[in-house]
Amino acid sequence: MRLKNCYNTGDFRKLAKQKLPAPIFHYIDGGADDEVTLRRNTEAFNGYDLVPNVLTGIDSVDLSTEVLGQKLKLPLLFAPTALQRLFHHQGERATARAAEKVGSMYGMSTIATCSIEEMGALTQAPKLFQIYVHKDPAMTVDLIDRCKAANFDALALTVDTIVAGNRERDYVTGMSTPPKPTLASLLSFALHPQWSLNYLFRDKFDLPNVSKYVKDGSDMKSSVVDYINHHINSRISWDDAAKMIEQWQKPFAIKGVMSVADAKKAVEIGASAIMLSNHGGRQLDGSRAPFDHLKAVVDAVGGDIEIILDGGIRRGTHVLKALALGANACSGGRFYLYALAAAGQAGVERAIGNLRNELERDMMLMGCSRLADLNETMLALRPRC
Helix, strand or coil: CCHHHCCCHHHHHHHHHHHCCHHHHHHHHCCCCCCHHHHHHHHHHHHEEECCCCCCCCCCCECCEEECCEEECCCEEECCCCCHHHCCCCHHHHHHHHHHHHCCCEEECCCCCCCHHHHHHHCCCCEEEEECCECCHHHHHHHHHHHHHCCCCEEEEECCCCCCCCCHHHHHHCCCCCCCCCHHHHHHHHCCHHHHHHHHHCCCCCCCCCCCCCCCCCCCCCCHHHHHHHHECCCCCHHHHHHHHHHHCCCEEEEEECCHHHHHHHHHCCCCEEEECCHHHCCCCCCCCHHHHHHHHHHHHECCEEEEEECCCCCHHHHHHHHHCCCCEEEECHHHHHHHHHHHHHHHHHHHHHHHHHHHHHHHHHCCCEHHHCCHHHEEECCCC
């Protein structure tokens, strides 16, 4: 398969599988335990059917919206994801530049392979930084101060990773810590020489946002699981989130909220947004899919706080269904990570371009000229057998 033949997320996934050694591909592709929640995140969108309006007289579509204080040309954000230079040597730089071209918001992970300072200066795109509450309070404060200095526009506190999920695919493929290479994984690295040469001879792999504090995850011999289990404060509370909001003084999202009670609490402490998310099915397997629970959260706090549906997005129609149910925007990771692995910046640009085209075409077919035209009457709950 070649990039020009990639028309949807599934195509990019196939190309990424061709390009990456098996342990790296399955790190992107996998979830926790039996991966029930991973699959459900996308399957949930099939629970509703779209009901279009016709003869509406529209000839153009406006996809613009405002989220986290930023005017965007697209209601789909690039969710923060870690270790992007593992997937392609261009890493976060490719993702941020693609976000700028399409007019979206770029999300950067604490465990990124480029620095806050570099990414702050790289593009003019709106930028969100994803942060944890660390066991070392000075580390958390330092990261926030660096984001302020680099003019990041928003902060997102991830709250669903107080311990790392049980990602069994990583154990099987040799992405565990310490590494447990198998004959199959060693052969896979040997059969992907381009990836191996890029990893060995391009910029040294590092996590510059945290490397002065910790070593975990700084090379292929460590993992994000180690980083989470050793350095993330598992005793974080709503008071910690409130203090962070006070320190930041800019738009602030809480990522990993699922329950109605927690959504209401986020409103109480003054958060700007919640990211309805189960971490892409990589943490608590068997947890509810964000789209399945979106209506309950919208009914409880819609209008009081921005709601960003995170996870499972593979098609433009998924975004439209979420917006029709009351989400302010959507975000996702795998839809662009597969494309990044497949072809770097060119892949990400093609992937987000495909989704933008789908959104424009599907909005026309729905009879909607702007996102505000979408509403719950345009959805029909599919009867269960």
